[in-house]
Amino acid sequence: MVGLKPPEVPPTAAMKFVSAGMAGCIADLCTFPLDTAKVRLQIQGEVRIPRTVSSVEYRGVLGTLSTMVRTEGARSLYSGLAAGLQRQMSFASIRIGLYDSVKQLYTPKGADSTGMGTRLLAGCTTGAVAVACAQPTDVVKVRFQASGALPDSARRYSGTVDAYRTIGREEGIRGLWRGTLPNIARNAIINCGELVTYDLLKDALLRAQLMSDNVPCHFVAAFGAGFCATVVASPVDVVKTRYMNASPGQYRNALSCLLALLMQDGPAGLYKGFVPSFLRLGSWNVVMFVSYEQLQRAMVLVRPA
Numbered sequence: 001m002v003g004l005k006p007p008e009v010p011p012t013a014a015m016k017f018v019s020a021g022m023a024g025c026i027a028d029l030c031t032f033p034l035d036t037a038k039v040r041l042q043i044q045g046e047v048r049i050p051r052t053v054s055s056v057e058y059r060g061v062l063g064t065l066s067t068m069v070r071t072e073g074a075r076s077l078y079s080g081l082a083a084g085l086q087r088q089m090s091f092a093s094i095r096i097g098l099y100d101s102v103k104q105l106y107t108p109k110g111a112d113s114t115g116m117g118t119r120l121l122a123g124c125t126t127g128a129v130a131v132a133c134a135q136p137t138d139v140v141k142v143r144f145q146a147s148g149a150l151p152d153s154a155r156r157y158s159g160t161v162d163a164y165r166t167i168g169r170e171e172g173i174r175g176l177w178r179g180t181l182p183n184i185a186r187n188a189i190i191n192c193g194e195l196v197t198y199d200l201l202k203d204a205l206l207r208a209q210l211m212s213d214n215v216p217c218h219f220v221a222a223f224g225a226g227f228c229a230t231v232v233a234s235p236v237d238v239v240k241t242r243y244m245n246a247s248p249g250q251y252r253n254a255l256s257c258l259l260a261l262l263m264q265d266g267p268a269g270l271y272k273g274f275v276p277s278f279l280r281l282g283s284w285n286v287v288m289f290v291s292y293e294q295l296q297r298a299m300v301l302v303r304p305a
Contacts, residue, residue, distance in 0.1 A: 003215040004297040017097035019295035024092025027288035033077035034280035037064040041273035080144030087137035095130035127191030136176040186236035193229030222289035226282035235270035
């Protein structure tokens with residue numbers, strides 16, 4: 001048996017909630033540079049206001065990471081980490097930690113098993129609620145990751161708290177929740193791609209007795225979940241990133257951002273940064289789900305009798 005054994009008493013909803021937030025933070029700490037590289041590749045070549053087209057600076061994942069370290073220093077790889085961790089503590093706790101509870105809520109009484117439709121509905125629900133609560137942290141994270149390429153004099157914010165304050169003052173509440181609709185769409189898709197795929201793969205592996213309920217099983221299921229989530233969510237993710245990072249007035253709404261992207265880069269633009277997206281989501285899912293499963297079991301073990 002690899003890792004802690006499955007507990008005889010299932011973890012409570014509160015344990016899952018806390019474990020998911022902690023696991024999300026652990027995963028972010030391990031994969032944040034890949035997320036930053038993904039953001040830089042997604043916004044590269046974007047036409048800004050005033051209308052200037054930036055030259056190509058980043059080529060591939062390793063090229064992006066090495067260019068950032070060479071031109072901005074190693075700290076640039078973790079630009080926006082504070083907002084990222086704040087996001088995970090609220091975002092992952094809701095969308096992942098509450099998934100099982102919502103799934104049980106939607107499951108008809110007396111049902112022998114949970115159907116695909118119920119799993120998808122639960123994933124969409126927790127993903128949407130999580131975005132509604134944690135959207136400002138995502139906006140700040142994306143802007144920090146994108147602004148690292150700018151000279152110090154051109155950067156909009158001096159720190160995380162200053163970013164929240166400045167966005168609220170200059171752009172209002174709508175600025176803090178900029179990109180909420182595309183982000184809800186993205187995270188509903190990602191939640192279904194991640195949680196439902198992980199749920200189904202893990203159940204299939206255990207039912208077929210191909211693997212035991214341990215770390216290797218969680219690793220395989222999480223890797224498959226990361227790949228599925230990347231394939232279905234990349235187009236929405238690119239639009240979300242560009243819209244969140246946009247200057248006030250650059251795009252009327254998320255749809256105009258999508259149309260501008262298609263006119264400028266064509267359909268291939270929807271998959272900009274796909275490789276770092278997969279590397280990030282795949283590795284993030286592996287670290288998160290393995291940590292999540294182990295943290296739940298650890299909490300059950302230390303729970304007072």
